[in-house]
Amino acid sequence: MKSCLREGLAVGSCAGMGLAISTGHSMGMIVAAAMPYACLMTTTNKGGFRAAFAYYLAALWPITAGLKRYLGASSTLLTPLAVWILGAIALSIPWALAATADRAQYLWRAPLALAATVLPPLGIIGLASPLSGAGYLFPGTGWLGLATVALLPTILLAAEALPIRKRLVVSCCTIVFCGGLAIAPRLLGSSDREPPRGWVAVNTYFGDVSEPLRDFTAAQFIEETAAKTPARVLIFPEAVVPRWSEATATFWQESLDRCRNQGQILVFGAGVPRPGQDDSAKLSDLQRYDFGAALSALKSMNARTATLPVLGLPGTVPTDNALLLLGADSGTFYQRVPVPIGMWKPFSRDSVPLRINAPGVLNVDHQRAAILICYEQMLTFPVLASMLEHPTVLIGISNTFWVTGTSIPRYQANAVRGWARLFRLQYLLAANS
Numbered sequence: 001m002k003s004c005l006r007e008g009l010a011v012g013s014c015a016g017m018g019l020a021i022s023t024g025h026s027m028g029m030i031v032a033a034a035m036p037y038a039c040l041m042t043t044t045n046k047g048g049f050r051a052a053f054a055y056y057l058a059a060l061w062p063i064t065a066g067l068k069r070y071l072g073a074s075s076t077l078l079t080p081l082a083v084w085i086l087g088a089i090a091l092s093i094p095w096a097l098a099a100t101a102d103r104a105q106y107l108w109r110a111p112l113a114l115a116a117t118v119l120p121p122l123g124i125i126g127l128a129s130p131l132s133g134a135g136y137l138f139p140g141t142g143w144l145g146l147a148t149v150a151l152l153p154t155i156l157l158a159a160e161a162l163p164i165r166k167r168l169v170v171s172c173c174t175i176v177f178c179g180g181l182a183i184a185p186r187l188l189g190s191s192d193r194e195p196p197r198g199w200v201a202v203n204t205y206f207g208d209v210s211e212p213l214r215d216f217t218a219a220q221f222i223e224e225t226a227a228k229t230p231a232r233v234l235i236f237p238e239a240v241v242p243r244w245s246e247a248t249a250t251f252w253q254e255s256l257d258r259c260r261n262q263g264q265i266l267v268f269g270a271g272v273p274r275p276g277q278d279d280s281a282k283l284s285d286l287q288r289y290d291f292g293a294a295l296s297a298l299k300s301m302n303a304r305t306a307t308l309p310v311l312g313l314p315g316t317v318p319t320d321n322a323l324l325l326l327g328a329d330s331g332t333f334y335q336r337v338p339v340p341i342g343m344w345k346p347f348s349r350d351s352v353p354l355r356i357n358a359p360g361v362l363n364v365d366h367q368r369a370a371i372l373i374c375y376e377q378m379l380t381f382p383v384l385a386s387m388l389e390h391p392t393v394l395i396g397i398s399n400t401f402w403v404t405g406t407s408i409p410r411y412q413a414n415a416v417r418g419w420a421r422l423f424r425l426q427y428l429l430a431a432n433s
Contacts, residue, residue, distance in 0.1 A: 006041055010051040018058025021128050024411030029133035029418060032059070036110055036130055037153035039095050048099025048246050049092050056088035059128035062411075063087075066403035070342045083341060084304050087125050090277040091117050103161035110154040120356055123381040124337060128262060131380050132415055135422030138178075140185040143387075148181060174359060190213075192417065193426045196367055196393060197212050198232035201428035207401045209432070210242045219248075223255045226266060233365050237432035238269035238399040243319055246274060248304070252326070260328030264366055266327045269373065272345040273318035318350050323371055334364045335373040336382055338358040343375075360386030367393045370425070374398040383419050394420045401433050 017035050021029035030127035032055075039051040067080035102105070117126050131149055138145030152174065159170040195201070202225060206218050218240045226234055241248065259266055321338055325331035338344040338352040345351040360382065361368050370391035376382040377396050386394075396416040400409040413429055421425035 002100035003043060003047075006043070007047040007050065010038050010041040010047060011054045013041075014051040014055035017056045018055040018060075018128065021132065022059045022062055022407060024062075024407035024409075024414055026133070026136045026414045026418065029414065031077060031133075031134045032128065033130050033137060033149050034153065036095075036114060037156055038155070040099055040106060040113075040157055042069075042099050042109060043101040045096045045099050049096030052095035053088055056091045056128065060084055060088055060406055062403075062406045064091070064274055066406050066408055067342065070339070070402045079341070084320070087127070090122060090125065091127075104158055104172070106154055106157040110157060111150060114150055118380045118384075120381060121236070124356075126342060126380055127378050129380045132418060135418035135420070138181050138185070139421040140188075140424045141181055145181065145422055146384075147333070148178060152178065173233055179313070181300060192421060193424065194420070195426050195428050196233070199235070199365075199428060200229065200233070201235040201395075201430040202237075203430060204240060204432045206240065206432055209240055209399075215242050219251065222266070222268065223252075226255060226259060232263065233265045233267060235395060235397065235428055235430045236268035237430045238323075238397040239271060239321065240268050240399075240432055241270035241324075243272075244270040244324060261323050263328045265325060267323060267325055267331045267364065267395070269399070270324050272322045272324070272332065274318045274320055296310075309359065319352075321352055321373060323362070323373060323395075325362065325393075329365065331362055331364075333360055333371045333373075335376065337376050337379060337383075339375045348396040359389070361389040361391050364395075370394045372396045372416060374412070375398075375417050378408075387419075387423055391425060394423075394425045396427070396429045398429075398431045400431050404433055 014035060017032045021026070021032040034057055039048060039055065042048050042051055061084065064077075064080040064084050067083060068075060068077060094113040094116035098109040099105075100109060114130065116122055118131065119126075131146060132155075134146050134149040138148060141148070155170065155174055159174075160166045162170065204218070204221065206214055206221075209215055209218050210259040222236055222240065249347065256266075258264075299380060321343065323333040324334075325333075328368055334355055335352070336355045336358050338354070343352040344354055361370050363369070368389070368391045370383075370386035370389070370393070372386070372394070373383060374397070377398060394416060396412065398409070398412055400412070403409060409431060413431075416427060416429055419425075
């Protein structure tokens, strides 16, 4: 009976924590930090699996609506439901394997289970990590704060194997240490840091930029904003330029020349030709795309005369999701972890590739910028990989029109803010909705 009660308490607590973090609020992320302790309260592998499954099932439910919208009409509701359930199962397995009646073994079992859900390969879908709230619990403490969140449940669980007096001593010391670590930075004035001077992030409301004519509207907006804004670095959201090629570079030439002359840097998300893409494919694509005619027609069009054939849109050519740096500086940063199923499709020709070992930092205006593109903001290992490169600023860009009405945009924003607080970084967010 005692075992059943413990398991029921573990399952109920984990489900509640999962629902809390699914809201995307920072308080939900803080609550979720206790998930490893609640999950491993059980003494059996089955109990550990049930508790973890309840957590991930509750935490990941918002992805069903978002993924259904992302995949479009060609997908049935069964696909996002399958992704939701299978993802929860996969992330629950390490916790099931870690559960044991021997509390002392949690000194190594619990950290390994947490690491398995954070690091690749499983970390590629490692959403709703218990580490997400580290920056809100222990702001400004960096790796020490992260290690504390990771090891606190381990210490408390392993302490249960000790005699009552030693257990009380360990528990009291742990509480005092954590309390001091949480309070000290706040007393010293640890808070959100202002962005670098002259840097501005611009949110947009274009919706699906890949739809006919919206790419032109987006380009016009970026050019006009850059022309009237004195900011030195302007950051725009993910994929506001659906496809960057020689043709689009020609279209942007005048604006980019102006930016270079004024020392202004444009940073925005774009689809770029796949590295190593056959040159003949690029040439064929450009021959099909009469950008000059399209531009002339668009400038003189009105809502009644505009038609899709005017654009002469090119055929589908594989592109990668990237961040471009143009104007007074230049550079390309490729997304490391694209959305599984939606963008990363193993064995598919049009799949956006994984770049797990790619650089996580880009030099922008004498700053080392850690870049998180959309889905990466919901994971842990891309952030930690970037932190190893000693960034000075954190940039998050996303395209959230497909998850409008869900808690995902809020989760992304609060996750980025939390990581910036943990490592005392300036941060900027730009989202398209």
